[in-house]
Amino acid sequence: MTQLAPTRVMVAATILTLLVIACAVGPALLTRDPTAIGDVLSQRFSAPLSADRSSAWHLLGTDAFGRDVFGRVLLAGRLSLTVGIAGAVLSGAVGAVLGALAGWRRGWLDTGILAAADTLQSVPRLVLLLACAALWAPGVPTIITVLGLTGWMGVARLVRAEVLGLVSRDFVGAAQVLGASSRRTLVRHVLPNAIAPALVATTLGVGNAILLESGLSFLGLGVQPPAPSWGNMIAGGREYLVTAPWIALAPGLAVVLTVTSATLIGDWLQERVAARAPG
Amino acid sequence: MAPLLRRLGTAIVLLWLVCTLTFALVHTAPGDAALLLLPPEADAATLSRLRAELGLNAPLAQQYLRWLGNIATGDLGTSLVTGRAVSESIAEAFPVSMGLGMASLVLTVLIGVPLGGAQARRAGSGADTAITVLSTTVYSAPTFWLSLACVAAVTVGAASLGVPSAWRLPAFGMRDPGVLEASAAPFDVLRHAVLPVLVLALTGAAGVARFARSAIVESARGDVRRTGLAKGLTAKRAWSRHVVRVAWPSVVALIALSVPGIVAGSVFVEGVFAWPGMGKLLLTAVAQRDHPVILGVTLMYATAVIVTNLLTDLLLPMLDPRRAAT
Numbered sequence: 001m002t003q004l005a006p007t008r009v010m011v012a013a014t015i016l017t018l019l020v021i022a023c024a025v026g027p028a029l030l031t032r033d034p035t036a037i038g039d040v041l042s043q044r045f046s047a048p049l050s051a052d053r054s055s056a057w058h059l060l061g062t063d064a065f066g067r068d069v070f071g072r073v074l075l076a077g078r079l080s081l082t083v084g085i086a087g088a089v090l091s092g093a094v095g096a097v098l099g100a101l102a103g104w105r106r107g108w109l110d111t112g113i114l115a116a117a118d119t120l121q122s123v124p125r126l127v128l129l130l131a132c133a134a135l136w137a138p139g140v141p142t143i144i145t146v147l148g149l150t151g152w153m154g155v156a157r158l159v160r161a162e163v164l165g166l167v168s169r170d171f172v173g174a175a176q177v178l179g180a181s182s183r184r185t186l187v188r189h190v191l192p193n194a195i196a197p198a199l200v201a202t203t204l205g206v207g208n209a210i211l212l213e214s215g216l217s218f219l220g221l222g223v224q225p226p227a228p229s230w231g232n233m234i235a236g237g238r239e240y241l242v243t244a245p246w247i248a249l250a251p252g253l254a255v256v257l258t259v260t261s262a263t264l265i266g267d268w269l270q271e272r273v274a275a276r277a278p279g
Numbered sequence: 280m281a282p283l284l285r286r287l288g289t290a291i292v293l294l295w296l297v298c299t300l301t302f303a304l305v306h307t308a309p310g311d312a313a314l315l316l317l318p319p320e321a322d323a324a325t326l327s328r329l330r331a332e333l334g335l336n337a338p339l340a341q342q343y344l345r346w347l348g349n350i351a352t353g354d355l356g357t358s359l360v361t362g363r364a365v366s367e368s369i370a371e372a373f374p375v376s377m378g379l380g381m382a383s384l385v386l387t388v389l390i391g392v393p394l395g396g397a398q399a400r401r402a403g404s405g406a407d408t409a410i411t412v413l414s415t416t417v418y419s420a421p422t423f424w425l426s427l428a429c430v431a432a433v434t435v436g437a438a439s440l441g442v443p444s445a446w447r448l449p450a451f452g453m454r455d456p457g458v459l460e461a462s463a464a465p466f467d468v469l470r471h472a473v474l475p476v477l478v479l480a481l482t483g484a485a486g487v488a489r490f491a492r493s494a495i496v497e498s499a500r501g502d503v504r505r506t507g508l509a510k511g512l513t514a515k516r517a518w519s520r521h522v523v524r525v526a527w528p529s530v531v532a533l534i535a536l537s538v539p540g541i542v543a544g545s546v547f548v549e550g551v552f553a554w555p556g557m558g559k560l561l562l563t564a565v566a567q568r569d570h571p572v573i574l575g576v577t578l579m580y581a582t583a584v585i586v587t588n589l590l591t592d593l594l595l596p597m598l599d600p601r602r603a604a605t
Binding site: 006007008115118119120121122123124125126127128130131132133134135136137207211214215218219220221231234238241242245248252255256259260263264267 | 292293294296297300301304305308309408411412415416418419420421422423424427428430431434435489539540542543546547550561562564565566568570573574576577580581584585588
């Protein structure tokens with residue numbers, strides 16, 4: 001059953017692929033180091049599509065330290081995309097494991113996992129992230145861990161519901177009759193059939209994680225300068241909103257393009273999975 | 280009456296769990312209040328004296344029980360930076376955030392639901408796709424970035440277009456410093472509220488439109504529309520009286536689910552527009568590592584979410600008789 005995706009999804013996928021390739025390969029092709037600070041006075045605040053006074057041309061202009069904004073957006077994209085994807089995958093994995101255990105084992109484990117999910121979902125995720133980021137040392141490992149620990153609840157509920165629906169199916173009974181252990185039945189027979197909604201939710205989680213990372217870095221609690229991330233680039237351009245708006249505009253547009261594309265693709269996948277589900 | 284009591288019980292247990300979570304967060308974090316209060320050059324004797332004073336040497340279980348007892352009596356501790364009672368700062372900031380949040384929520388629903396409904400009516404058309412892409416874009420834009428764009432628009436943008444300064448919207452704060460007369464004050468606050476409310480309402484409406492569209496499309500796929508047509512209703516009436524009516528409870532449930540999102544958005548919006556609410560309080564506390572304030576505000580936000588969910592649970596059976604039966 002090959003059904004072509006709607007145009008908007010194809011466009012989104014193309015944009016996302018190009019962005020990922022540009023961020024992955026781009027920084028290696030740059031002739032100027034986007035983190036190095038050279039002759040600040042002659043190079044700073046050069047407008048987009050123009051040359052600075054040392055006659056180097058800049059696609060997206062330069063920032064307050066004379067660094068090329070385009071190169072920085074690409075380099076920042078590496079970090080922002082990595083943190084977003086790692087955070088979403090970690091929360092998806094935690095959610096899948098906890099959800100599967102809750103639905104398969106039932107009993108006190110189920111009650112405990114559901115109570116933990118209810119508790120975490122009572123605090124807005126951003127507030128929880130802010131509290132954690134303030135309490136622990138800021139940095140990339142902290143953000144990824146905290147994103148993973150605060151984002152698993154939705155996936156866990158989805159997987160738990162799927163597992164509960166599968167437990168009484170004939171093929172699960174057949175596996176057990178054939179002598180498969182409880183663990184093997186869960187991992188080899190139940191989980192593969194329960195994982196599709198979790199994968200979709202994880203895809204949708206990538207955009208969310210990128211947004212949260214940019215927010216934390218904007219507040220100085222995420223990726224620490226001089227390493228560029230889209231969030232801390234926007235924070236850096238905040239002072240120059242009036243005189244050099246491109247410094248904050250460019251990384252913001254990168255976030256919008258990435259998250260919009262990821263969300264459009266995730267939404268479409270969700271529709272497909274929902275349409276295929278029986279009943 | 281029994282289900283109502285059970286839900287109330289669940290809400291109280293949840294609140295207790297959130298308190299426990301925040302306690303655990305503080306006590307697993309490196310450093311303690313004594314280290315944060317004292318300058319780095321303080322000697323060990325001063326440090327241990329302060330620890331004893333703050334009760335940090337007591338067994339963890341005892342500290343936990345005392346903290347729970349304090350919260351139960353409304354004592355959230357004192358700020359490490361200003362020395363003010365946390366409950367006092369929150370009591371000041373809460374109504375300010377509440378006003379902002381409520382105004383945005385009303386606008387969110389007024390824009391989002393009709394938009395989603397209109398999209399569902401023409402599901403699959405070019406206009407539907409265009410609005411989907413647009414609302415996804417707004418929904419995907421960082422709130423703080425949109426807020427900054429608005430600030431730029433009302434300052435540089437308005438100035439370069441030659442808008443007279445009396446007509447321009449204020450970019451920051453909740454009131455002008457000079458406005459004190461009782462008659463001018465409410466209007467002044469309203470003027471300052473335009474931009475924050477607009478940003479929150481737009482991002483909120485983009486999310487709600489997405490929810491409402493899929494809920495109504497889902498409802499149109501079922502038998503309700505056909506039943507309406509079969510009993511002789513016009514297509515228009517079958518739509519409004521059957522399809523939309525059936526989708527309403529799920530839309531309301533999804534609006535309630537968007538409350539934490541509005542809260543999160545308001546943190547950034549209050550930060551960028553210097554709006555003196557709970558979000559601003561939280562951001563200042565985070566920047567200063569002011570633990571008691573961070574925890575107090577976190578608990579307050581959690582309470583707001585839990586109460587919203589409780590109210591939705593009570594409201595839904597009234598909207599949807601099918602839910603009342605279960």
